[in-house]
Structures are given as C-alpha cells and as structure tokens.
Amino acid sequence: MNMLCVFLGLTTFSMAYENLALKKLAYQRYQYGGLEGTLTDARNAVDGLKSNLSVWAGQCVISDVGKHEARWHVDLSSIFSIHHITIHYRTENIPWEPSNASESFPSRFLGFSLYVSNTTDESEGKLCVQSENFTLNTIPAVLTTNCSVRGRYVIYYNERRTGVVYPDEYSTYAYNELCEVEVFGCRTSGYYGKNCSIPCPDPHCLYCNLETGTCQECRPGYRGHHCELECPDGKHGDGCQMDCGRCKDLQQCHHINGTCLSGCEQGYIGEKCMFCENGKYGQGCKSNCGHCFNSHGCHHANGSCLTGCEPGYGGEYCKSHNLAYNKPTYQQFQYKGISHDLTDASNGVDGFKSNLDVWGGQCVASENHRQTATWWVNLTRIQAIHHITIYYRTGNIDWGVYNGFTPRFLGFSVYVSNTTHKAGGTLCFKDTKFTLSTIPAVINITCLALGQYVIYFNERLQGVAYPDGYSSNAFNELCELEVFGCPEAGFYSSDCSIPCPDPHCHYCHPETGTCQECKPGYGGHNCEKNEFDTSFGTIVVITILSILLTIAVAVIIFLKFRRTKSPKDKKKENDQKQEEAVYENGPQLYTDLTVVDENEHYVELDTKKDMSLYQNMSLFHGTK
Structure with a gap:
C-alpha cells in the first residue's frame, strides 16, 4: 500500500514525547448513523489503534454525509505543553492517490484546519496548521505538524460552505474521517527535553519551550522575562492578572494566593477579603447559592450560576425545581427503527439537553406516518406548577425555516391534568399562531395550574386543513421538558422558600401566595373554617339524640306491655x-x-x- 507521510516544520522529532491524547474524551459533530455506533465513534481516533484504516475495523471516526461542516476535538483533561501533532486519515486500506477525483478520501481531507485551545471554541485558540496549500497530489495520509503551544483541546475542523467557491479538487461536502490523532508533549509542567526530564532553567517558570527551555509562562505570583519579579501592588496569581481583595489599610496581598495578611476592611470577608466566599452571595454574603453545576460557586454579587445548573434545577439562580426530572413517562408510537434507548420517552426528562440529535440519546422520537402524537410525564402526585420549558429536537443544525424538524413542532398543545387524559385537564398552551420562521426551538410556557400529569400533544388528522408549513404527520420529538414549581406543598416564591400565608392552605399561588386549595377539613377564602370540627360535632349530637330516642321508645313499649295484661x-x-x-x-x-x-x-x-x-x-x- 502506498502511504505518504509529511512532517511540517519539525526541526527535531522524537517519539520520547508522550501521546497526551491517548484514550481521552473525544467529541464529533454529526456522527454517521448508518452503521453501528462503535464503528464510527469519536473516540476511535484516540484509541491507539491505526493498523486498519477502514470503517469496518472500528478504528476510525466517520462523520455524516451531506454536511457543510465537520468538527472533532479531543479533551486532554488539563492544559499541557504540546510539541507536535500527528494525524492518520482514513484510507480504506487502498493506495492513497488522487484517482477518485473530487470524492476520494484525499479530497475530503483537503482544506482542514487544526487548532489548540483552552476551550472547545477554536476561535479562542491557536491555529497550528491550515491545509489550504495542499492538493490531491501533495496532501499526505499521515501528517505530522509542529505545534509548540499549550492547551487543553485539540480541534480538527473542515468546511464546505454554501456560496463559497472551493478548489475543484475539494470534496462537495465536509468530512472528518480521522483514524488516529496523536498529541505529543510533556505531561509534567516545569520540564523540557526529549524525555521531559530537564527542569526549566528559570526557577519560577511554569512552562518552558520543550526544545530550548526558554520560559513561556511564569508560575502564579511572578513576572518578568525570567520570572524573577513578584506581582506589582494590587495584583496576584496567574500572570499577575488577579486583583487583590479589600485588604485592611489597602495593603498589598500575598503575590501568589492573594491572602490579606493584615485582615479585611469593614464589609468584606474571607482570607482574600472578597465579596463572598464560595456558596454565598449578596449583601453581607448571607444568601446561599443555588444548585450550580458540579457544585461550583455562584457569582459573588448577583448569585447567578456561571457554569449552569445541576440536573433537576433551572432559572438564573438554579433555585427553581424541575418537578419532571427523572419522573415516569409515556409516549405514544415510539420510533423503533433504531436502538430503544435512543428514542425512549424517559429521554425527555433525563436532564440532558446538550445534544439535540436523535443519535445523542437525549431526545424522544415517535414513529412516522401517525395522525396523533402524545407524550406525558407523571409528577407522581399533584403539584403546583409555575411554568414549563420545552427543548425541541433540532438535529444540532440551525433552527428555522430550513430545519426539517421545525414543521413537526407547529400546532402542539400542552395540558396539565390529574389523569393521563388531556380532556379532563387544563390547557396551558395551544399553538395557533407560530410559523416556520417564528416558532422557537426552546419555548417557555407560563402555566399556573395544579396537576399530576403534564401532557404534550400534536395531531395531523385526515380531512383537516392545517396552515402552510405544518408537517404532514404528527410527531413528538422532545429533547427535554422541564416543569418548574414547588416540590413541597404549602410554599411559594421563585425558590419555594416562603410558607403560604394561610396556615391551613395546601396549595397557594406560586407568585402571590393566594391560597388555591385548603388542607383536608378546612374551607373558606383563607382556609379559616374548620369543617372537620363542625361535622364532628354534628355527628356527636345526632348520635346522642338517636340513643335517647331509642331508650324512650323502649320504655314506652315496656310500660304499655305491663298495663295491657288481662x-x-x-x-x-x-x-x-x-x-x-x-x-x-x-x-x-x-x-x-x-x-x-x-x-x-x-x-x-x-x-x-x-x-x-x-x-x-x-x-x-x-x-x-
């Protein structure tokens, strides 16, 4: 087999550097779905296997066909110093040559870019290589590029944008067909050399050039060409970019960790004299942060969760309770053409909504050619609901007129009921005005109702004329349905922390606190009437009168019998x-x-x- 290998910009090359990408987490956009998932999975490019570069071997990444964009990345799990990167592209085990014109594997490789970034956004990273100068005759199947940079994510990207003129040799659509991506560098900071065994010359250097040892980044608290200077007044930490807190008498904080050695000014707390410590926010740091994702702290001033919310919670402060999270679900006509777990009704309440494609296993999918589509979640008991949020399936492509799932969302209804039948429930929302260009993929519905079941429904009945843009058949393709309200009866407010004003109120309005339903045995506008006491007293009086009446009748009969003897x-x-x-x-x-x-x-x-x-x-x- 003919194989072309090219090394770009390498002055020295040694396999002594460690492959930092081996068996790390990987992601691809638009995985090919026509085969078993393991044959085309994103992790195949970092499994260490590259002996069989055919799709059937399960050693390569394969993206979907007909796409204008191809994206893949590997998460190295931490920031590392990288020396070089090697890509093994799919060859299907046939000679690598430009014989198949515009749709050969070399044509699909052409035009790619390679980035290293500290985030999954390539625009925030460094471009290591862009293959715009390659042709079918020059692009190699195995490509190694020098990329002396630090980063956490290595990102492969290719595109074939509509309206953009590409060279004739380029494929019509964009692909990522990587059989192996190897990222070589040093795992331990502060060292360089072929074996990553030589300490960086400058004692306060965190990362140095892996070949020369020249310092590239100082340790926290230091600066200067050789990292010989401490941070200036008012600064500390990484790159001396972090501000000191409000230290007493405005003295300088510790140049590395920012600790105020002399204490804090009035109104500030903590070792660093910041606004609030982790888990608190607001005036006097007395308010508790909500349920932020991975238990990360919230913004010290306004309490917002910077990393998002834990599953089961929502809202800006992550204090709103999702009553539907992981509750029992049902769907009518589940789609059975693929693995059951990819389309299951429970996917609509699993707390995942990052991948809105059926292959992500985070969405509900119903069968084709149906006139009705019903899905519901059982909250397990009657709950006081405030609002409902729906994330609809997008296929991870731009939502709107040209998205094939948009017509399927139009015309839907949402009900809250005490049974699984919508006819006996409250209609929260019925879409009659949305169009292909106005219906959102994520919609919030205010629904101040009491109920146990939240029901999603859509229909396309025969003989009924529906507006232009509606799909021909009915679908439910919910990727997440969140039901926000108070999990415990007798409370209200955005975080359900305020007891209902009326002591005998069972459910009150989630915003105003006005009682909507009294506890058993109580009635009245403010649940002030003890109906149990009144009814119990009535029963006692009736019982006593019945007993007395029975005794009187018995006495009369007895006396009458005695007097009537002959x-x-x-x-x-x-x-x-x-x-x-x-x-x-x-x-x-x-x-x-x-x-x-x-x-x-x-x-x-x-x-x-x-x-x-x-x-x-x-x-x-x-x-x-």
Missing part, C-alpha cells in the same frame, strides 16, 4: 305459682292464699288443717 292472665299466673309451690314442698298448711274468682273479687281462704294431699290438690284446682 285478668285471666293474672289468674293463670297465680295458679301456676301455687302449683309450683305444691310440687316443690308437698303437703303443708296454706295460709293467706288468695284466689281470684271470675268476677275479679278477692276471697280470703281460712287455714285448712288435716287435709290430705289429694284434698289440697282438689282445693287448689277448684274440685269438690
């Missing part, structure tokens, strides 16, 4: 008693035995003596 019943009762006495006691004398005749007159019987048992029995039964 004379015959009374006579029969006495006879039974006398008979029982005879059988129980045998023959004996009977005295004062009263017999009731049929005329209800009482007759006193004299004492009967010397009667037989038979006579007694006859007398008792009235026989002669």
Whole structure:
C-alpha cells in the first residue's frame, strides 16, 4: 500500500514525547448513523489503534454525509505543553492517490484546519496548521505538524460552505474521517527535553519551550522575562492578572494566593477579603447559592450560576425545581427503527439537553406516518406548577425555516391534568399562531395550574386543513421538558422558600401566595373554617339524640306491655305459682292464699288443717 507521510516544520522529532491524547474524551459533530455506533465513534481516533484504516475495523471516526461542516476535538483533561501533532486519515486500506477525483478520501481531507485551545471554541485558540496549500497530489495520509503551544483541546475542523467557491479538487461536502490523532508533549509542567526530564532553567517558570527551555509562562505570583519579579501592588496569581481583595489599610496581598495578611476592611470577608466566599452571595454574603453545576460557586454579587445548573434545577439562580426530572413517562408510537434507548420517552426528562440529535440519546422520537402524537410525564402526585420549558429536537443544525424538524413542532398543545387524559385537564398552551420562521426551538410556557400529569400533544388528522408549513404527520420529538414549581406543598416564591400565608392552605399561588386549595377539613377564602370540627360535632349530637330516642321508645313499649295484661292472665299466673309451690314442698298448711274468682273479687281462704294431699290438690284446682 502506498502511504505518504509529511512532517511540517519539525526541526527535531522524537517519539520520547508522550501521546497526551491517548484514550481521552473525544467529541464529533454529526456522527454517521448508518452503521453501528462503535464503528464510527469519536473516540476511535484516540484509541491507539491505526493498523486498519477502514470503517469496518472500528478504528476510525466517520462523520455524516451531506454536511457543510465537520468538527472533532479531543479533551486532554488539563492544559499541557504540546510539541507536535500527528494525524492518520482514513484510507480504506487502498493506495492513497488522487484517482477518485473530487470524492476520494484525499479530497475530503483537503482544506482542514487544526487548532489548540483552552476551550472547545477554536476561535479562542491557536491555529497550528491550515491545509489550504495542499492538493490531491501533495496532501499526505499521515501528517505530522509542529505545534509548540499549550492547551487543553485539540480541534480538527473542515468546511464546505454554501456560496463559497472551493478548489475543484475539494470534496462537495465536509468530512472528518480521522483514524488516529496523536498529541505529543510533556505531561509534567516545569520540564523540557526529549524525555521531559530537564527542569526549566528559570526557577519560577511554569512552562518552558520543550526544545530550548526558554520560559513561556511564569508560575502564579511572578513576572518578568525570567520570572524573577513578584506581582506589582494590587495584583496576584496567574500572570499577575488577579486583583487583590479589600485588604485592611489597602495593603498589598500575598503575590501568589492573594491572602490579606493584615485582615479585611469593614464589609468584606474571607482570607482574600472578597465579596463572598464560595456558596454565598449578596449583601453581607448571607444568601446561599443555588444548585450550580458540579457544585461550583455562584457569582459573588448577583448569585447567578456561571457554569449552569445541576440536573433537576433551572432559572438564573438554579433555585427553581424541575418537578419532571427523572419522573415516569409515556409516549405514544415510539420510533423503533433504531436502538430503544435512543428514542425512549424517559429521554425527555433525563436532564440532558446538550445534544439535540436523535443519535445523542437525549431526545424522544415517535414513529412516522401517525395522525396523533402524545407524550406525558407523571409528577407522581399533584403539584403546583409555575411554568414549563420545552427543548425541541433540532438535529444540532440551525433552527428555522430550513430545519426539517421545525414543521413537526407547529400546532402542539400542552395540558396539565390529574389523569393521563388531556380532556379532563387544563390547557396551558395551544399553538395557533407560530410559523416556520417564528416558532422557537426552546419555548417557555407560563402555566399556573395544579396537576399530576403534564401532557404534550400534536395531531395531523385526515380531512383537516392545517396552515402552510405544518408537517404532514404528527410527531413528538422532545429533547427535554422541564416543569418548574414547588416540590413541597404549602410554599411559594421563585425558590419555594416562603410558607403560604394561610396556615391551613395546601396549595397557594406560586407568585402571590393566594391560597388555591385548603388542607383536608378546612374551607373558606383563607382556609379559616374548620369543617372537620363542625361535622364532628354534628355527628356527636345526632348520635346522642338517636340513643335517647331509642331508650324512650323502649320504655314506652315496656310500660304499655305491663298495663295491657288481662285478668285471666293474672289468674293463670297465680295458679301456676301455687302449683309450683305444691310440687316443690308437698303437703303443708296454706295460709293467706288468695284466689281470684271470675268476677275479679278477692276471697280470703281460712287455714285448712288435716287435709290430705289429694284434698289440697282438689282445693287448689277448684274440685269438690
């Protein structure tokens, strides 16, 4: 196989320098999606493998087709001194020659640029090489360029802009097809030489030229050609560019770390006498920072989070609670043409919104050719909602008239409901006015409502005429839906820190605090009526009256029964008693035995003596 290698601007070259890019984090824009992801992944260019420069070997980066821009970078994880960079371009294991005209691999390599920067923005870095002077006959498959610079990110970039005239040999579209990018330099600061083993000559030098040892940057707190001078008054730190705090009597702070050795002036705190220490801000440093990303501190004066918010929070101060974060979700007609996790409904509440392309695995994607599209998130209980933010799928390309996803967003609706059915909920927003040129990719919807489910809905029904610009079918392609409100009932304000004014209020207005729903057992405009006490008292009174009424009825029935006994019943009762006495006691004398005749007159019987048992029995039964 023919292979052309070129070394640009190298006076000396040694493999003793370490490959700082090996197995570091890498990123590419527009990864090719027509193959398995591992075959085209950005990390293939820093895996240390370069023996098989074909896409099928999984050792190369492959970008998508038909793009006007190609971008790839590697994060070295820290700022390092770089000596040189080597690029191994895709050859597909065939001879590297200009035989395939404008669409060969050499034609795709032409026009690239290579930058080293401390950020992912190449405009803030140094241009190491720009290949505008190469042709199909001169550009190599393996290119090494000298780049004596310090930086954290190495950025590869190519473009084929619309309206720009490029040389005939250039490919029609932009590609990055890197099989390996090696960044050689010294990992440890303060050293130089082939093995990075010689200390820089100047004792306060942080980075020196890797070949000559000439100091390129002083350690914090020092300046001068040989780093022999301390920072001037009022300055300290890296490059002597940091201001001292308000030290007492305006004395100079420590030239390296900025500590005020004599203390602070009134109104300032901390070792450096700055406005506020990490985690605090505002007057007197009494306010707490919000949930800033990676627990970084906020701006000492206004409290804004300079690094963004932690997942689950939002707003300028990162104190607004995203009630939808990582909650249960559902979508109708999930797209199944690719890996399930790339299009899952849960992607809409995972807190990620940096990659708005389906291949990033951060977006929801529904099937094609559907008349309705429904997605919802279950907040798990009824919540007081303030506003909703939607990030729609953009494909990581410019949003607007020419973006193919814009027509799919038009006409959507958002509901808040206590069930999964939108019909019984509150309509927060219904798009009837947006056009391809006015609908935003990120939209904020104020929705002061109570509910458990937030429902996104769109439709393209047959027989219905929709405005120009609308897609033919319905889609839900949400990359993130955030629902902001108070996670705990009974509180309001932007950070949900103020209790509702009415003590028995369950939910109050998130801005004004006006009660919207009372706690169980309470009612009234200000939840001042204890409905539980009133109803309980009523129940007690009714119960007591029922018991008394039951007792009265029982007494009346009893008395009535006693009064209604007939004379015959009374006579029969006495006879039974006398008979029982005879059988129980045998023959004996009977005295004062009263017999009731049929005329209800009482007759006193004299004492009967010397009667037989038979006579007694006859007398008792009235026989002669």
